[in-house]
Amino acid sequence: xxxxxxxxxxxxxxxxxxxxxxxxxxxxxxxxxxxxxxxxxxxxxxxxxxxxxxxxxxxxxxxxxxxxxxxxxxxxxxxxxxxxxxxxxxxxxxxxxxxxxxxxxxxxxxxxxxxxxxxxxxxxxxxxxxxxxxxxxxxxxxxxxxxxxxxxxxxxxxxxxxxxxxxxxxxxxxxxxxxxxxxxxxxxxxxxxxxxxxxxxxxxxxxxxxxxxxxxxxxxxxxxxxxxxxxx
Numbered sequence: 001x002x003x004x005x006x007x008x009x010x011x012x013x014x015x016x017x018x019x020x021x022x023x024x025x026x027x028x029x030x031x032x033x034x035x036x037x038x039x040x041x042x043x044x045x046x047x048x049x050x051x052x053x054x055x056x057x058x059x060x061x062x063x064x065x066x067x068x069x070x071x072x073x074x075x076x077x078x079x080x081x082x083x084x085x086x087x088x089x090x091x092x093x094x095x096x097x098x099x100x101x102x103x104x105x106x107x108x109x110x111x112x113x114x115x116x117x118x119x120x121x122x123x124x125x126x127x128x129x130x131x132x133x134x135x136x137x138x139x140x141x142x143x144x145x146x147x148x149x150x151x152x153x154x155x156x157x158x159x160x161x162x163x164x165x166x167x168x169x170x171x172x173x174x175x176x177x178x179x180x181x182x183x184x185x186x187x188x189x190x191x192x193x194x195x196x197x198x199x200x201x202x203x204x205x206x207x208x209x210x211x212x213x214x215x216x217x218x219x220x221x222x223x224x225x226x227x228x229x230x231x232x
């Protein structure tokens with residue numbers, strides 16, 4: 001890990017979950033060089049005192065008021081900042097985490113290492129606790145059990161993969177997965193039960209906000225139009 005030219009980053013989007021955010025940041029901060037927290041219209045707003053551990057003081061908090069959220073737009077906002085922070089000659093691996101995703105120690109290094117070893121542009125850990133050898137996916141398929149984990153994945157920012165802002169809520173993570181498979185060298189999934197990242201409140205906002213459920217339907221149609229069909 002370097003302190004002068006950060007190459008390992010974490011991006012966390014948060015909304016009204018201060019305690020979960022604290023745990024999320026405290027878990028990932030020791031694993032990376034720099035943490036970017038995007039406060040998506042939390043009330044009250046997030047402040048840097050809402051977490052305790054920061055990697056050598058290297059963290060930044062941004063606020064974006066957009067509601068309903070456009071997750072890829074927020075991710076792209078963070079990627080632009082990362083582009084100004086990192087050394088030009090150094091590759092950048094970026095962890096994208098929901099605020100309820102608590103990454104165990106060693107998660108980032110292991111996923112990033114598997115990406116380097118296999119040449120994959122994206123990586124994650126099997127969320128079901130299944131143990132298996134690293135699984136490299138290089139073509140789109142209908143395998144729901146081995147798709148990229150949307151709440152906790154790592155992306156190589158130098159492969160030209162861009163979060164697609166036409167899919168605001170759902171399907172944007174699977175789109176990144178398929179971009180990695182088709183043009184980025186693949187998506188690698190690790191079967192490491194000890195490194196599973198819990199998603200503590202899945203679909204909470206989807207159930208609370210009908211507009212997000214409607215958006216998820218539109219996103220599915222957008223995905224199908226882009227890729228010629230949906231995997232499920």
